Amino acid sequence: xxxxxxxxxxxxxxRGFIFQSSEIYGGFSAIYDYGPLxxxxxxxxxxxxxxxxxxxxxxxxxxxxxxxxxxxIWEASGHVNAFNDPLIDCKxxxxxxxxxxxxxxxxxxxxxxxxxxxxxxxxxxxxxxxFNLMFxxxxxxxxxxxxxxxxxxxxxxxxxxxxxxxxxxxRLKVPFGIAQIGKAFRNEIIARNFxxxxxxxxxxxxxxxxxxxxxxxxxxxxxxxxxxxxxxFLNIDKSSLRFYKHGEDDLAHYAKEACDxxxxxxxxxxxxxxxxxxxxxxxSQHEKFSGKKMSYxxxxxxxxxxxxxxxxxAGLNRMLLTVLTNAYWDDKENNRIVLKLSPKIAPIKAAICxxxxxxxxxxxxxxxxxxxxSKFKVIFDQQGSIGKxxxxxxxxxxxxGITIDHQTLEDNTVTIRFRDTxxxxxxxxxxxxxxxxxxx
Numbered sequence: 001x002x003x004x005x006x007x008x009x010x011x012x013x014x015r016g017f018i019f020q021s022s023e024i025y026g027g028f029s030a031i032y033d034y035g036p037l038x039x040x041x042x043x044x045x046x047x048x049x050x051x052x053x054x055x056x057x058x059x060x061x062x063x064x065x066x067x068x069x070x071x072x073i074w075e076a077s078g079h080v081n082a083f084n085d086p087l088i089d090c091k092x093x094x095x096x097x098x099x100x101x102x103x104x105x106x107x108x109x110x111x112x113x114x115x116x117x118x119x120x121x122x123x124x125x126x127x128x129x130x131f132n133l134m135f136x137x138x139x140x141x142x143x144x145x146x147x148x149x150x151x152x153x154x155x156x157x158x159x160x161x162x163x164x165x166x167x168x169x170x171r172l173k174v175p176f177g178i179a180q181i182g183k184a185f186r187n188e189i190i191a192r193n194f195x196x197x198x199x200x201x202x203x204x205x206x207x208x209x210x211x212x213x214x215x216x217x218x219x220x221x222x223x224x225x226x227x228x229x230x231x232x233f234l235n236i237d238k239s240s241l242r243f244y245k246h247g248e249d250d251l252a253h254y255a256k257e258a259c260d261x262x263x264x265x266x267x268x269x270x271x272x273x274x275x276x277x278x279x280x281x282x283x284s285q286h287e288k289f290s291g292k293k294m295s296y297x298x299x300x301x302x303x304x305x306x307x308x309x310x311x312x313x314a315g316l317n318r319m320l321l322t323v324l325t326n327a328y329w330d331d332k333e334n335n336r337i338v339l340k341l342s343p344k345i346a347p348i349k350a351a352i353c354x355x356x357x358x359x360x361x362x363x364x365x366x367x368x369x370x371x372x373x374s375k376f377k378v379i380f381d382q383q384g385s386i387g388k389x390x391x392x393x394x395x396x397x398x399x400x401g402i403t404i405d406h407q408t409l410e411d412n413t414v415t416i417r418f419r420d421t422x423x424x425x426x427x428x429x430x431x432x433x434x435x436x437x438x439x440x
Contacts, residue, residue, distance in 0.1 A: 004266045008324050009194055011337065015396050017041065017324070018195060030191030030199045032317075037396055040347030040377060042202075042320055046181050048233055048345060049204050049314075053179045060177035060206065061170050065158025067183060068139070068149050076289035077157050077282065078253070079134060079150075086128035087189050093119035098189055099128040133186045151185040156311065158182075159207045160282045164294065167209075174296055174307055175218065177208040181316070193267050195317040202316035209296070209307040212280070215256070219277045219310050223259055226275055226312050230261065234319075235342040236326050240264040244271070254281035256308075263322045272322050273314035280306035327397060339397030340420055343439035349376040350400040350436060351393045357382055365404040368414070368429055376436055394419055399439060402432065 012018040016035035022028040034042055054060050074080050086099035095118040112123045135151040152158065159178045166178055184203050191197050210218050223243065230236040246258040256279050260271040283306045287294040295304045323345065329338040343349065352369045354361035362382060372378045379398075381389050390401050401417035408414050408429070416435065417424045427435070 005194055008328055011395060030188060032195050032198060037347040041345060042316060044345040044347065045319055045323065046204065046316055050181065052229060052233060053206050059172060059175065060179055061166060063159055063162060063166060063178050063180045064182065065162060065180065067152050069152060069158060071149050072289055073157050073161060074150055076285040079153055087131040088128050089126045090116040090118060090124050091126060092116065092121040092124040096189060131189050135185050135187055153186050154184050155180045155182045155203045155205050156207060161286055163209060175208060175210040177206050179206040195321050198317055204314045204316055206312045208310040210310060212305060212308050215277055215308040215310060219257055222310055222312055223275050226273055227261055234323055236322060240326065254278050265325055272318045276311040278309040278311050280308055282309060336391045336394055338394045338419065341397035343399040346397045346399050348379055348396055348398045350378045350402050351381045351398050352378055353386060353389050353401060353403045354382050355386060355403055355405040359406065360409060361404050364408055368404065372432060375433060390417060
């Protein structure tokens with residue numbers, strides 16, 4: 001499968017998946033807008049994740065916490081003091097880098113001896129400077145008299161501060177989980193690779209509260225479950241996925257164990273989801289800073305403890321980019337570009353195509369569309385030759401093309417075309433719902 005980020009970016013703009021934000025003003029760095037097909041695909045992926053994470057588990061429920069929260073939360077979590085990256089500038093070409101990009105490739109800590117990756121100049125790099133990643137704002141009508149607040153840099157803390165309220169309201173017993181989909185904001189130093197690293201993004205997170213001592217086993221279980229989601233639900237090529245286990249030097253200060261799921265993008269292996277054993281660090285910090293008890297009481301065993309937390313954390317933007325990159329197929333043999341999206345998440349399920357614009361075919365096609373559109377996202381397409389319409393829908397990732405011709409008026413049959421193989425089959429109109437249902 002021939003794919004590159006540049007080709008994916010071009011297709012996304014051409015077919016209405018993703019646009020550069022504020023493009024008519026020259027664009028706004030590291031912010032993107034999702035077009036008609038992009039928002040459909042994004043919603044399909046997030047809804048699939050939500051169903052698999054909550055509906056499929058009796059002991060996992062959902063939450064939607066606020067983007068703006070009490071600023072003490074970010075002090076307790078460590079973000080105010082520690083959520084920053086070392087920043088390095090090149091004095092020659094003015095490029096900006098994160099210091100950890102060099103530390104992975106070079107054993108030298110003497111910056112004057114390191115070559116700038118952009119311009120090649122040696123000795124032009126500055127010493128690392130700390131750079132806070134949180135966006136600040138003010139609560140109150142007058143900024144200087146208001147309370148300083150932050151746009152949340154992650155969704156997890158909203159779950160932690162609400163976990164006892166959720167547990168009590170839903171009568172949950174450990175182990176249990178709380179899932180959340182929501183926007184997060186990070187003032188990234190280096191935003192690159194299209195939507196892989198952006199300043200505004202959506203997170204898909206689930207925090208699983210477990211009894212200390214059971215955490216190692218449950219951590220391993222969630223690793224395997226999350227990998228299976230990419231392979232079995234999103235149809236990601238298994239050979240392009242791998243686990244990356246964090247060594248002691250890589251672990252966050254709160255983590256007992258951490259593992260990333262990485263995908264092999266054209267720009268290299270990169271993280272798309274993390275599974276972390278966060279121990280009871282977050283709950284103990286919020287207990288300390290709020291002065292409120294955060295412990296869980298097990299009535300059956302008459303014991304109280306701070307649960308350990310197994311976290312699964314994915315970026316919806318990165319998951320979307322993984323899906324698009326994996327699905328991009330340059331079918332040179334047939335001179336077409338195809339997005340081989342799983343029918344479960346394809347933004348458009350089928351295109352309804354009357355063969356001509358006359359003889360009652362458009363009217364018949366509309367009747368078929370009316371039957372299907374109550375159950376599936378389908379579109380009506382009568383512009384151009386039937387071949388061009390098929391190829392246009394191949395680029396959009398539409399799994400099925402349904403053609404209405406003169407024979408349809410005689411026996412109520414249509415031709416259904418399958419995107420990946422281009423195989424065509426004649427079938428009764430009444431069977432279309434079953435065929436499309438079987439693909440979801």
